[in-house]
Amino acid sequence: MIERLLERQLRSRWNSGKALVVTGPRQVGKTTLLHKLCVEEGDYLLLNADEADVRALLENTSVTRLRQLIGSKKTVFVDEAQRVRNIGLTLKLITDQMPDVRLLVSGSSALDLASEINEPLTGRKFDFHLYPISWQELVGNVGFLAAKQQLETRLLFGFYPDVVTNVGDERSILQQLSSSYLYKDLLTFGGIRRPEVLDKLLVVLALQVGSEVSYNELARTIQIDKATIETYIGLLEKAFIVFRLQPFSRNLRHEISSSRKIYFYDNGIRNAILADFKPVALRTDIGALWENFLISERQKVLHYGGQWARTYFWRTHQQQEIDYLEEKDGAIDAWEFKWNPNAKVRFAKPFIETYSPGHTTVIHRDNFDGFVTDNQP
Structure with a gap:
């Protein structure tokens, strides 16, 4: 166990x-x-x-x-x-x-x-x-080297216990999880009478992981009203399927303040909704998978560590952006996420000058362990 x-x-x-x-x-x-x-x-x-x-x-x-x-x-x-x-x-x-x-x-x-x-x-x-198994729990069970060898598998299939412990049967387990189990409480308690609309919404959200989400645009895409979109996303949050990241906006006139990003608690569920388990080397969405993995794992770190932090992303109308922020005890830390360790990253100068973050760190596949095990700020 x-x-x-x-x-x-x-x-x-x-x-x-x-x-x-x-x-x-x-x-x-x-x-x-x-x-x-x-x-x-x-x-x-x-x-x-x-x-x-x-x-x-x-x-x-x-x-x-x-x-x-x-x-x-x-x-x-x-x-x-x-x-x-x-x-x-x-x-x-x-x-x-x-x-x-x-x-x-x-x-x-x-x-x-x-x-x-x-x-x-x-x-x-x-x-x-209680979340699906965390990266920190996996490392504690099999050791860092063995866990690191599973990284691409976890990006594809996620961390549900049955998925982690039944190697080779991941697809069928996730298919079941992302259908009957996923919807059971929503259909029973949420008053959802049109599961086909929920299916469409989940597919669109899965395709937009890591991107800003507009409720008005979602409503037009799925052809339902904005209020229903807001209700359904609220229910998906309460059923622990997705969570929202709000924009950080304090001082700069050009900061985005009204949009949000939506992530899945588990990469495997996200990929099962899209029926897409292609290997990492063949994927065009590796950036989104990596970002979803890191931010969902960070939620586990904060919760299990008993840490209280406000979490955000930051972007301006001029397309300057930072993937992830945490605000704790009046201090702000900032992170950028890149799958490629050699990617060049420069943190936006207006953000640095305005908010003076304590740390600005680029997280990639060669240095991510501290971020998802609380061994760094």
């Missing part, structure tokens, strides 16, 4: 007296991780909300019924909690009325779970997010 970095955070809060809530995409290992911790703890109760009878027990329940259900168990794990109506109130009863019970909660969708539990569990929970 590949050791997950989130395990350390969970252990640090293990005896906090608050619910530990882990969200993330389907099939990234949430159940496996929490089950491992429960087994190490000893006797525990697993409540899998994918099962109808379990949902019935947890919906609109009472303290008396919960005490009968939990009995003498000191650890309770509610899996796929978003499938239970009013789950927030049920979890609140457990945390308030049974303080000696350790409560673990997992959810594959933020679509319903967040709204269900945020208010009832205010001050009663710690929130965590």
Whole structure:
């Protein structure tokens, strides 16, 4: 089993007296991780909300019924909690009325779970997010040299656990992940009635990775209204399929301030949507793949490292741009991403003079490890 970095955070809060809530995409290992911790703890109760009878027990329940259900168990794990109506109130009863019970909660969708539990569990929970396997976790499992030998494979097929551990079967696994699993929560909780529109939107977003995205242009391309585009992209974010990077704009008149870039949490899902797994040497989109890999991995670094940073890209109307910025504690660092180690890069002079970044670094395939393992600023 590949050791997950989130395990350390969970252990640090293990005896906090608050619910530990882990969200993330389907099939990234949430159940496996929490089950491992429960087994190490000893006797525990697993409540899998994918099962109808379990949902019935947890919906609109009472303290008396919960005490009968939990009995003498000191650890309770509610899996796929978003499938239970009013789950927030049920979890609140457990945390308030049974303080000696350790409560673990997992959810594959933020679509319903967040709204269900945020208010009832205010001050009663710690929130965590589990991503697909990270580069840092892969290196920890197989070593840097072996991981580096997989780099092009990971750019193509991504980091979902089943994909990483089933060499040779990546395409069929990703085909399943990018269809039924990808849409399950969106269709169930998001109120999406036209999955064919979602298919078209995902293809267009996959083709525009690394480029600025205009909602008006997307609406014209797919032939639906802008409000629907905004709604669908919001749902894709809550289902942990894509995330947005906003433009950085403070002082310069010519800075872009209203566009955004959209990235996929996993390269494999992006390529599966396009049905394109050509080798790196034959691809015209290697720059986009490299950028998506680096920025998605950096999100994992920040989250697992407990770092709070605002993340941006920067561009002006004169086409001056910087791929990625982080703002932490009032300081700004800037990065450019190039697959080719010999590519020539000059950071835009107006940006340097205006914002005085602490670091300006070019990340390429020979020096990327520190950026995706937090061994450099």
